[in-house]
Amino acid sequence: MSTASDDHFRALERTRTQALVRRDMALAWQMHAPEYQLITPGGKAFDRASYLGDIAAGELCYVRWELGDIAVRASAAMALVRYQALLAFPSGKTVRCWHTDSYELRGTSWQAVWSQATAVAVPI
Numbered sequence: 001m002s003t004a005s006d007d008h009f010r011a012l013e014r015t016r017t018q019a020l021v022r023r024d025m026a027l028a029w030q031m032h033a034p035e036y037q038l039i040t041p042g043g044k045a046f047d048r049a050s051y052l053g054d055i056a057a058g059e060l061c062y063v064r065w066e067l068g069d070i071a072v073r074a075s076a077a078m079a080l081v082r083y084q085a086l087l088a089f090p091s092g093k094t095v096r097c098w099h100t101d102s103y104e105l106r107g108t109s110w111q112a113v114w115s116q117a118t119a120v121a122v123p124i
Contacts, residue, residue, distance in 0.1 A: 009079045013070060013083075033104065037114055037115070039115070041095060064086070066086040069084075084099070096120040099117050
């Protein structure tokens with residue numbers, strides 16, 4: 001089995017994050033594994049149902065999710081992507097963070113399994 005290209009994973013991450021911003025829930029559910037977990041910059045853990053449920057209900061809204069340069073580490077069945085992101089929310093709050101996401105090959109499609117966001121320290 002050949003490993004997908006780095007550009008494939010960059011495009012996959014852009015598609016996933018834009019589905020969350022647009023609240024395209026059908027696509028978001030497809031792209032997140034049943035055991036998906038997000039750890040936020042504040043240390044809160046979300047499982048797939050809670051995270052996507054909050055987005056669908058409008059309790060969590062992303063106005064913008066800008067991705068910086070995406071680094072990729074991939075093998076035949078797993079990939080990691082890491083980049084800095086700027087997230088914007090309806091309140092006007094913005095968060096700059098490092099984002100690391102793991103993807104696993106499930107049958108013929110790749111799904112996000114873990115996401116870790118770490119706040120970028122503001123220079124003093």
